[in-house]
Amino acid sequence: MGMGMDATLFPSRLLPLLRLVVVVAVSVRFAGAAPLDPQQLLALRSLGLGAHRAADPCGADAVGAVNASCDAGAPFRRVTSLALTNCSDTTSVSAAALEALATSLRALAFSDCPAAPPRLLPPEQLAAGLRAFSCIASLHRLSAVWLSHLTNLTELTVADTPLATGSPTELAVVVSHMEHLTRLTISNANLSGFLPHHWHCPNLTHLDLSGNRITGAIPDTLTLLGGITHLNLSSNVLDGQIPTSIGDLISLTTMDLSNNSLSGGIPDTVSTLPELEVLNLGSNRLNGSIPLFLVEMRGLRELNLENNDFDGVVPFTAKFLSRLRVFRAAGNGKLCYNRSVLSAEIAEGVAPCDKYGFPVLPPPATARSERSADYDDGSGDGDADGGADARGGPSAAVLGVAIGLSCLAFLVILLVCLCKVCR
Incomplete structure (x- = not known):
């Protein structure tokens, strides 16, 4: 009697799941592959897997918000990597779904x-x-x-996502x-x-912490990351000097410290970075002269020193x-270039040097030129300012009237004087 009751209840409770397993098994085995683990398939469906892809969510032609890769296990395949892209804002990453995928998942990605x-x-x-x-x-x-x-990650990327700390x-x-x-990107x-x-x-070989609010100085202990090749600390609030120990990172190919508040000069130890290709120090408060050793860095391809306080001759x-593919040095008011060595096109944004090695400043604007810059409508009409020529003086017509009136007054005075003499 008890066995009969169990046999009656079994289909009613598990029939939907059994149907799902049968559909998956038949569809995927028809394609020559083992079916996906039923629990993992349900987890993918809860994350937004479309019904039309239930047969093979790990297929090479898979499209949609849920993209997965699977192993070749038997009797069931399991998900090894999962990417959710452009998913619905109603999607929820539940603990149950992660629990079902946890046994085999090695890569998890979210994008938009x-x-x-x-x-x-x-x-x-x-x-x-x-x-x-x-x-x-x-x-x-x-x-x-x-x-x-x-704790066992080898790659971690968090970008354009607020981190709750x-x-x-x-x-x-x-x-x-x-x-x-x-690889670490936050x-x-x-x-x-x-x-x-x-x-x-x-x-660690790749460290990108750009675009955050990290403060303070760059610690010397950063150089404990001896194998690092890519260092990006740009667009933070870092201050102090670039540590001389930066030269210990001999594997560096890219160093971007731009858009901070770093001060002081470029340390000589930068010359000991034999693999360096990109050096971006733009938009800081660096000062002093630009070191000549940069010329000896054969691998350098991009050099950005703009918007600092460097002085002297380039x-x-x-x-x-x-x-170089990129050279930028504009925005350094005390910096200049030797016109016999460089052209204005190469040293774009940098003033030429005078014979004493100081920047040649442009002549100050006159009051007239300032007014013209503010109010000129581009018509080029010399009478547009109501009686002033292009050099800021009165127009020819005004001068003619003034001279005529002066002559007339002189004649009147002369006639009066002659009349008195004749009497």
Whole structure:
């Protein structure tokens, strides 16, 4: 009797799931592949997988908000990477969905996906197994604590997504246990606080923290990242001098420290960076002369020194500048170039030097030229200013009338005098 009751209840409870499994199995096996794990398929559907793709969500021709890659396991395949792109703002990244995918998921990415962020900490299996995580303009807001639990990541990207923190050491909170990181990008994420004094990811080769609110000086301990090739700290609020220890990062190919408040000169140790191709120090408060050693850096291809307070003569030859794809030095009021060495086209935005090595300043504008710049309507009419010529004086007509009146007055006086003499 009990067995009969169980047999009656079994189909009614599990019939929808069984039908789904059968459909998946038949459809995918027809294509010569094992079916997707049923629990993972349900998780993908909760994240926005379209019904028309339920047969093979990992197919090469897959399109839509949910894009997945799967292994070749048996009897079921499992999802190894998942990307949610341009998803609906009603999408929710639930703990149940992550739990179902956690056993096999190695890469998780969100792009232009305004989904609700996870409310709970990542499942232990996901935290242990995930190797790459990317969130670009997605999830409204992301918890730094949630990220910090993904301790086995090798690649972490958070861009154009506010990072929910609140500690002056919030960057250290995120990466303090990520010993395997090789690429770290946290850009335009409202990150504040200071650069860590201790880095726990010795294998890091790519570090991009641009577009945040990071303050303070660049610590010498940054050079503990000896294998780093790409360093971007631009558009923050960093101050102080560029540390001389920067020369220890001998693998650097790109160094971008632009749009900060760095002061002092360019340290000589920059010359010990043999692989450096891009050096961007624009829009800081750097001063002193531009060091000549930059000419000896054979690999340099982009050099940006604009909008600083450099002075003296540009020390470069035309041959050196011809090797560069980018050279910018405008916005340095005390800087000038030697006209016998460089042309105005090459040293664009830099004043020429006089014979004493000082910038040749343009002549001051006259009051007339200032008025013309403010009010000139482009008509070119010499009478438009109501009786003044192009040099700022009275017009010829006004001068003629004045001379005529003067002569008439002189004749009147002369006649009066003659009349008195004749009497």
